Amino acid sequence: MIKQHPTIKSTLIAFAYLAPMLIITLVFNIYPIFKSFAMSFYTKYDFFTDKVSALGWANYKFIFSDPDFYLSVRNTMIFVLGVVPFSVLLSLIIALLLHRVRFLAGLFKTAYFLPFVTSTVAISLVWQWIYNDQYGLLNAFLSHFGVHPIDWLNDPHWAMPALIIMTIWKGLGFNIILFLVGLSNIDKRYDQVAQIDGANAWQRFIHVTLPLLSPMTFLVSVTSVISGFKVFDEIFVLFGGSPGPGKSTLTIVFYLYQKFYSEWKYGIAAASGVVLFLLILVVTIIQFWYSRKHVHYA
Amino acid sequence: MTKKRISQALLIIILTLGAITMLVPFIWMLSTALKTAPETVKVPPTWIPKHMQWQNFVTAWHAAPFLTYFINSLIVTTVTTIGQLFTTILAAFAFSRLNFYGKNFLFALFLSTMMVPGEMLIIPNFVTLSKFSLINTYGALIIPWLASFFAVFTLRQTFNAIPNELYYAAKLDGSSDWHFLWTMMVPLSKSAITAIGILEVIGSWNSFMWPLIVTNTAKVRTLPVGLNAFTSDAGTQFQLLMAASTFVILPMIIVYLCLQKYIIAGISKSGLKG
Numbered sequence: 001m002i003k004q005h006p007t008i009k010s011t012l013i014a015f016a017y018l019a020p021m022l023i024i025t026l027v028f029n030i031y032p033i034f035k036s037f038a039m040s041f042y043t044k045y046d047f048f049t050d051k052v053s054a055l056g057w058a059n060y061k062f063i064f065s066d067p068d069f070y071l072s073v074r075n076t077m078i079f080v081l082g083v084v085p086f087s088v089l090l091s092l093i094i095a096l097l098l099h100r101v102r103f104l105a106g107l108f109k110t111a112y113f114l115p116f117v118t119s120t121v122a123i124s125l126v127w128q129w130i131y132n133d134q135y136g137l138l139n140a141f142l143s144h145f146g147v148h149p150i151d152w153l154n155d156p157h158w159a160m161p162a163l164i165i166m167t168i169w170k171g172l173g174f175n176i177i178l179f180l181v182g183l184s185n186i187d188k189r190y191d192q193v194a195q196i197d198g199a200n201a202w203q204r205f206i207h208v209t210l211p212l213l214s215p216m217t218f219l220v221s222v223t224s225v226i227s228g229f230k231v232f233d234e235i236f237v238l239f240g241g242s243p244g245p246g247k248s249t250l251t252i253v254f255y256l257y258q259k260f261y262s263e264w265k266y267g268i269a270a271a272s273g274v275v276l277f278l279l280i281l282v283v284t285i286i287q288f289w290y291s292r293k294h295v296h297y298a
Numbered sequence: 299m300t301k302k303r304i305s306q307a308l309l310i311i312i313l314t315l316g317a318i319t320m321l322v323p324f325i326w327m328l329s330t331a332l333k334t335a336p337e338t339v340k341v342p343p344t345w346i347p348k349h350m351q352w353q354n355f356v357t358a359w360h361a362a363p364f365l366t367y368f369i370n371s372l373i374v375t376t377v378t379t380i381g382q383l384f385t386t387i388l389a390a391f392a393f394s395r396l397n398f399y400g401k402n403f404l405f406a407l408f409l410s411t412m413m414v415p416g417e418m419l420i421i422p423n424f425v426t427l428s429k430f431s432l433i434n435t436y437g438a439l440i441i442p443w444l445a446s447f448f449a450v451f452t453l454r455q456t457f458n459a460i461p462n463e464l465y466y467a468a469k470l471d472g473s474s475d476w477h478f479l480w481t482m483m484v485p486l487s488k489s490a491i492t493a494i495g496i497l498e499v500i501g502s503w504n505s506f507m508w509p510l511i512v513t514n515t516a517k518v519r520t521l522p523v524g525l526n527a528f529t530s531d532a533g534t535q536f537q538l539l540m541a542a543s544t545f546v547i548l549p550m551i552i553v554y555l556c557l558q559k560y561i562i563a564g565i566s567k568s569g570l571k572g
Binding site: 108 | 306309310312313314316317320321322323324326327330338339340341342343384385386388389391392396397398399400401404407408411413414415416417418419420421422423424425426428429441442444445447450475500503504506507510511521522523525526529530536539540542543544546547550551553554555558561562565566
């Protein structure tokens with residue numbers, strides 16, 4: 001830096017550069033954070049005039065006595081637990097294979113990543129058709145193994161698995177790319193040294209590759225958990241605007257959407273948003289805490 | 299050596315099977331889009347349509363105002379991306395090269411806001427935009443997305459990697475900050491800026507929840523929202539639904555296939571975007 005210390009002049013210049021970004025983020029990112037917290041306490045609120053005539057804990061009392069809200073938290077947890085471990089494991093395996101293959105690696109990457117760039121709405125419609133109980137591809141395929149047709153999207157037991165399978169499919173490519181970056185950052189000499197010491201391929205994988213890859217495994221897990229908590233588009237389209245048969249795929253964001261957009265209960269919707277934020281925060285902190293013990297930064 | 303060859307062959311077989319599984323939904327979409335209505339419900343399903351029904355695409359295109367949706371998506375994506383790149387480049391430059399009071403505070407403030415889920419901000423942002431009477435306009439679709447701290451954060455890292463000596467030399471030559479930014483920093487960071495831009499194009503084109511909430515007429519609907527509305531009109535005409543899905547997906551597949559290396563490099567560098 002030429003000038004080590006800021007001056008009033010340098011500050012004014014810098015803020016001229018920052019202004020466009022600053023104005024937008026203040027209005028649409030920072031102010032709404034505080035406003036969300038505030039709105040979650042609005043118990044009498046006129047949206048048209050933005051006038052608040054009563055404040056209190058009623059919105060929180062409402063959601064914590066609403067069975068639908070508990071259901072949405074439960075479903076969100078099931079969704080995250082259904083998607084993240086499989087997605088992380090599967091993308092790790094594919095990345096390890098891709099890292100070793102010497103031909104066609106580029107072509108494979110293109111195929112695995114393709115779902116990630118496609119519109120969730122369009123691709124959910126395609127899956128809706130694949131899951132069709134009478135004419136869908138999946139049931140036709142399963143019938144070769146003697147499986148009776150499953151009503152994936154209308155049976156409350158199968159709606160969540162159907163949603164989970166599609167989500168894993170769509171997000172796989174993104175995680176694979178991250179794992180490939182992690183793998184290419186590992187110094188080959190560690191592996192060579194272990195090989196000289198007589199470690200076999202499995203031992204080298206468990207004791208060398210996996211620990212050195214752990215920061216990336218951690219990053220992939222954290223981002224997958226966070227995006228899992230925010231699932232909405234897939235559900236909305238897959239189940240035609242409904243939260244699944246018997247509310248079996250009602251998630252927190254879907255709950256928020258319903259309260260806000262269908263029922264116009266802004267305070268309750270805001271309170272559920274705050275709970276979503278706190279849940280993500282707590283889960284992320286737990287992951288960071290866990291990582292301090294188990295993630296090895298080389 | 300033969301052992302290595304066998305393991306390579308095995309790898310390729312496994313990866314090919316996996317890749318086919320990943321591509322099946324796309325192939326199935328195209329296959330259905332080209333069938334006649336009776337053929338779509340044939341049991342067992344056929345992969346290659348007996349007679350290619352190319353006119354399904356024309357029928358689907360005219361069955362809903364897809365041209366309007368397409369133009370809306372094009373406008374929203376283009377303006378959002380260019381606008382966001384502009385605010386990002388300026389802010390990243392300030393954070394990377396300029397000294398000012400409150401720099402660390404602002405940076406920390408922005409970093410901490412990245413933890414907040416965007417879904418939580420939908421309600422107050424909706425209220426703000428209604429106050430400005432912007433609901434159901436391009437403004438509501440574009441303005442909130444004109445800045446992204448995530449993008450600033452990524453670009454700042456690229457800017458930081460440019461040697462300070464270049465900056466000193468330019469200063470000695472009497473070049474202004476503004477001139478230096480646009481003639482040196484931006485061209486030198488071309489691939490990072492392209493990556494940020496493409497990720498924003500993809501995100502903006504595919505975005506659903508926000509456009510769904512802030513639009514209520516066909517006039518300003520974007521493609522994903524329009525496609526979702528079309529599902530109730532199309533009913534069980536799967537060939538039309540799949541044809542419509544195809545032309546919503548196709549532009550991003552083309553963008554991806556042409557600019558793949560930038561997208562993957564962008565994700566590799568920044569890691570997060572979720």
